[in-house]
Amino acid sequence: MEKVATLEDIPQGKTLCVEIGGKEVLLCHTSEGVFAIDNMCSHAAARLCEGKLKGSKILCPLHGAAFDVRDGSALTRPAVRPVASYKVSLSGNDILLAIPQ
């Protein structure tokens, strides 16, 4: 696990894109906690950090496709494939992430 941000960096309802292992990962702070998914949309590779978090959904800036940030599943067309999701741990205010392979 590697520290990638602190809770102060991401107010609830907001997202933060971090780079880890050469990969862009999107941290999403929802009312249910912090979740991490791939930053690239599985449909047309737009960057989800430029979209918007609504509840536990992230909406892609390009087509508006929705993903569940809790598990990366695709909720609406045109996205049909999930985005990868990563395990997040908290240590105090530190947000820790397992390095994606």
Added chain:
Amino acid sequence: MSTSHDDSAPGAARAPGFAVKETLEKDSRGAPPPLLEENFEFLGDEDIACSRYYSHEFAKKEMELMWGRCWQWACREEHLPDVGDNYVYNIGPYSVILVRSSEDKIEAFINSCSHRGTRILGGEGSGYSAQFTCPFHGWAWSLDGSLKELPARWDFPHVNEQTHSLQSVKCETWGGFVFINIDPDAKPLADSLDVLPEHFKHFPLERRRIRLHVQKVLPANWKAAQEAFMEAYHNFETHDSPSGADAQYDIFGKYVSRFIHHIGSYSVDSLEDYPGDKWRRPPLSEDDLLNILSVFGLDAKGIPEGETARSVAAEELRSKLGESLGIDLADTSDTIMLDSIEYHLFPHMFFFPGITVPMAYRFRPNGDDVDSSLFDLMILEPLAEGESHPEPPEPIRLEIEQSYTEVEALSWLGSVYDEDTGNLQLQQQGFKTSRKPGITLGNYQEARIRRMHMTLDEFLAK
């Protein structure tokens, strides 16, 4: 007690006993002036054809000539707080995208690609995107609807921003609701609001938030479904309730009507020709009435000298709800605290100014099915002073066979809505069973239903 009434002219008769107005005039804080207004005129007593509720031909005309040309609320402004936030609203074959295109502007567009027609956004409800992109060939538009990207533009010399931008839909706001009208030649929304802006100055709906949104499929035509909510006449039989036989009904114009159904009080005399002795001999005491009101979460047990069930309940709710909502309700009238006050806006929208009964309703056709409808029920909670609207909840969807009691947040209202909607399937079937070609309406208690059909006919005649 005003028991004498000149009821010789049709529509002039009223329930025996005291009227709602008399309850309102005794309000401990003084009822807001619009609620003391009475506005009723007799609209006729002819039957309404049953076929209006199931004919495919009628539904088709209704879709084209009425739904395609009337103002209808699509979403709340709180669904679109930030630039790029959008909301898809569907009605029959029509689908409209509403979007906050800039900080101070909400626009609406036909949800169809100008290339080969595909709906740009699927489903219905809240979304976000920085631009609109068609999922078929990738044509894209800016949030203001102007054509932005056209892959392989070399093949489309006949296409440009003027010819292929998104088609604009008329869009206006009132009371925190965003309305659309699909007709490009529609007159302004204000022309269809009658007294609503004047009356709701006293009850600002823009200062409300969506606490709960339930969307259910109902087994009847949209008109029959909403008509189950336009009168309190059914309360005795459907809800096993003593009140409702004495509600006040107002018709404010072609588009707006109202009922005021007082809670925690009823006129015993209004039940004079109802079957049995229930609630008449003996009548309910003020203590009994307070006990009925305990569904509002009241702790009060007794009624002090000189008080009534209404005044005790209203006072307790003022402090309880005032505290939980963060609002000073000290001067709020008993009637706003307690009563079911329902304004209907043609063709299918309802707004409640009350605090304990704070709903908004919308009834629509369910696609092109004449035998079912979609009922959107929102609880609109007053917003604390200075507080901005939180993110609205996603609608909870219930299918035709599900019960409102499955929605825990509805609490005691769950079973009430089950009762309200429990007769709809029988009625929809009965429209087709009936040998009599039309339904019959009460001259006073069911006049709001007639007003709706009259305005609908005006749309169909155009």
